Amino acid sequence: MSNRLEKPIFEYSRPGRGAIGQWPQKTAIPADLPAHLRRRNRPLLPEVSELEAVRHFTRLSQLNFSIDTHFYPLGSCTMKYNPKACNQYALLPEFTGRHPLAPESHGQGFLACMYELQEMLKEVTGMRGVSLTPMAGAHGEFAGVAMIRAYHRARGDLARNEIIVPEAAHGTNPATATMCGCVVREIPVMADGDVDIEALKAVVGPNTAGIMLTNPSTLGVFERRIKEVAGIVHAAGGLLYYDGANLNAILGKVRPGDMGFDVIHMNLHKTFSTPHGGGGPGSGAVGVSERLLPYLPIPIVGREGERHRWLSEQDLPQSIGRLSTFMGNAGVLLRAYIYMRMLGREGMSRVADFATLNANYLLAKLVQAGYDAAYPQRRASHEFIVTAKRQAKEQGVTAMDIAKRLLDFGFHAPTTYFPLLVPECLLIEPTETESKEALDAFIEAMVKIRHEGEGDASLLKGAPHTLPVRRLDDVRAARQLDLTWKPGAAA
Amino acid sequence: MPFIPHTEDDIRDMLAAIGAPSIEALFDEIPQELRIKSLAGVPVGLPEQEIGRLMTARAKQDGSPLSFLGAGAYEHHIPSAVWAIVTRGEIYSAYTPYQAEASQGTLQAIYEYQTMIASLTGMQVSNATLYDGGSALAEAALMAVRAHRKSSSLRILVPTTVHPHYRKVAVATAGNQGLVFDTVSYVRESGCVAPTALAPYAGEDINALVIQQPNFFGMLEDVDALTDWAHANGALVIAVVNPTSLAILKPPGEWGAKGADIVVGEGQPLGVPLSSGGPYFGFMTTRMEYVRQMPGRIVGRTVDLDGRVGYALTLQAREQHIRRGKATSNICTNQGLLMTAATIYMSIMGPEGLERVAALSAQRTRELVAALSRVKGVRRCFEGPNFHEAVLLLDRPAAEVLRGLADRGVLGGFDLGEHYPELGSAILVCATETKTAADIETCAAALTEALRAARAA
Secondary structure (H helix, E strand, O other), X not given: OOOOOOOOHHHHOOOOOXXXXXXXOOOOOOOOXXXXXXXXXXXXXXXXXXXXXXXXXXXXXXXXXXXXXXXXXXXXXXXXXXXXXXXHHHOOHHHHOOOOOOOHHHOHHHHHHHHXXXXXXXXXXXXXXXXXXXXXXXXXXXXXXXXXXXXXXXXXXXXXXXXXXXXXXXXXXXXXXXXXXXXXXXXXXXXXXXXXXXXXXXXXXXXXXXXXXXXXXXXXXXXXXXXHHHHHHHHOXXXXXXXXXXXXXXXXXXXXXXHOOOEEEEOOOOOOOOOOOOOOOOOOOEEEOHHXXXXXXXXXXXXXXXXXXXXXXXXXXXXXXXXXXXXXXXXXXHHHHHHHHHHHHHHHHHHHHHHXXXXXXXXXXXXXXXXXXXXXXXXXXXXXXXXXXXXXXXXXXXXXXXXXXXXXXXXXXXXXXXXXXXXXXXXXXXXXXXXXXXXXXHHHHHHHHHHHHHOOOHHXXXXXXXXXXXXXXXXXXXXOOOOXXXXXXXX | OOOOOOXXXXXXXXXXXXXXXXXXXXXXXXXXXXXXXXXXXXXXXXXXXXXXXXXXXXXXXXXXXXXXXXXXXXOOOOXXXXXXXXXXXXXXXXXXXXXXXXXXXXXXXXXXXXXXXXXXXXXXXXOOOEOOXXXXXXXXXXXXXXXXXXXXOOEEEEXXXXXXXXXXXXXXXXXXXXXEEEEEOOOOOOOOOOHHHHHHHOOXXXXXXXXXXXXXXXXXXXXXXXXXXXXXXXXXXXXXXXXXXXXXXXXXXXXXXXXXXXXXXXXXXXXXXXXXXXXXXXXXXXXXXHHHHOOOOOEEEEEEOOOOEEEEEOOHHHOHHHHHHHOOOOOOOOOHHHXXXXXXXXXXXXXXXXXXHHHHXXXXXXXXXXXXXXXXXXXXXOXXXXXXXXXXXXXXXXXXXXXXXXXXXXXXXXXXXXXOHHHOOEEEEEOOOOOOHHHHHHHHHHHHXXXXXXXXX
């Protein structure tokens, strides 16, 4: 981590400079291109040497927290170690150079990996079919709800356009329902963190398309009455959607298919450790039960004897269609495949064991240190919520203050203010790859922060103090929009 | 236990702190009847050395054939520095920049990206990227419906010269919200849309016209006339463009009298490897007046408490984590890693480098078309200017000829039979700056043989 701010790359630019060694030979623009279709002014791209570019972007990288450099207990995001082997072998030149429209004769190695990945994902989720196409969790959600709609439509059940979501759901759940042309019905969660069964019974009916649930829920606890929920929704003619954001907690312990879910998306960038890349690429493979098999998005990899081939519209005429230009984030899928093969079946259930051990240890120690658990009577799953409601009331110290102060101690902040129904909440997910020492150091920082809150809280309110910048003026960012660099303009 | 650091002592101490007798006890809230014993269908774990051997063997199986495939994904030289930097852990293993103070590197890179791509497309603002080109077109159609103040129509006109996969993604995505995509066909001689083909739609309530430049056939549309027609008829213009081509072609912001309204495309040509189709990134730029209707993340420059310049996510009131069911899209992430790669690529290439790549790719394609057209049984399909792709007609079935080429180690093009059966036996070919005169000769020789073998069969 560096403290030195870096000027925009455009300010290094000098006319006539450039990474000449990277440029191809100079050729005239073909004379047959008509003048009225040509560009008149050059685009605003920097003119810098290769070293200047390398130094600039390396310096930018040093202004980031990351898993490789910092403990990153960001709840709901599963920031576990991204093994280097996954990256190295996904970047073999034959894989990176393979064109998406290359014939199957020149893709049997790649397709074998994808087919086996589909099979492994079916096994760990208890589903009957998998499509790897969706390119992020929210994209997988879209595929799932679109399949639920297609299912009802195919049965002539046209009134079913309501998607039920618990109030604690990820924001993508209701947004997805809207994108699929559905209406959102929110239901409350009870004081112990489980879904309010009576409210669910009251809301289901002939318009119910389905329900979207995360289990363990976003509150960091296992939804114990899941079979009952499944029974109610199915009896009403609806389907169950599983948001796989928290799959890490139950890997090898319990499967969404066995809980009664009809469709799920898996965040391969969480559970299967593909890199988050500063905000993507993700990968949101979807799995379905028997009745949704015909609707899976294409393409899918099939196997006939020893040969692998793409399945397309001809094979799946009822498919919801194509959701990506080619086949989704293939390179991410290769990384997930490598990770799953390295872990194997024993390694996977150990993921859930140690993710859960770390979360419960951290929760126990934080409660001991004077923090309040949001659901003290419950086991933590792979994550848990601490509420700073009491600190906010007694000391004026908010969850945001704690989060920002943690940055000064060299820890990425937990997820704050999500789920919204827990006031002043910090959603903490340590993951299985952190050592006891790393957790203890985090606890020590949280103890110090609690003490700081008891005295003069200004240190907390003004945090962070040691990062490249202090808290940013978000209001100014939104009111005086500065979205592109302009020559000669100072910020 | 790969990647799990706990010792036996750690486990004992941690369980004691929790007050649990065993790790198993931590799962006691999961109903017993739901528990599974093992994942028998998953193979046993492999050490890194063995997975390395397996993956290397699988990669070798696919080989590195000489390829003249394009059709939406393009092979370009990628400077070593690009992936050396983006695979640094500080970029590769960071997450979405929610904590701005701990993510200034990612945020500034997005701001620089927004600047470059906005300028390249000739527009005022950009988002921080979408999934890929096809999904970006779907989002653009949804955005047009939100943004168009004078039309509540859900109809979008899409010429068949727009990438067939993009059209399918748009229908599969935006069709759920009732959008209707009406297709407009092309002129057989030119492979382009004639403004006269739009005449039947004059006076109808159309939300937007999609224009792809260069179009799927590699041909250059009369973008000025099409843009002006759309605006004269009350429709917005959604441009779909290849970013490399914009180094030499007129940016959408300058099309016609008023310019395009929303610009999208596939960012892959800017430093992202082909990788069987992803991860790529979709770019999207627009006019400032539509910025609040944009989907996806946007970064703004601002100041901190001490007045120092810093960067932050902004206009978040559009997004799902704030607006939930009323958000502009359900998109949560961007394709951050690929966007960073593109920003480094554009910085290293600069305006001169990118222009050279575009010009040489166009030139190589002309050489390829000339060489292949000299082969007996091959002729060019369309008359008119093109960028770095072209359609060729063959006198034998395309699928058979392409198989013959592949057997000779050459991926000779994309078979248009599935999407454009009216063309007969037609293939779409592409050459970029990565192809040499010798490569083109190899392709021509292989095509000669493959056609001869097909005729003999």
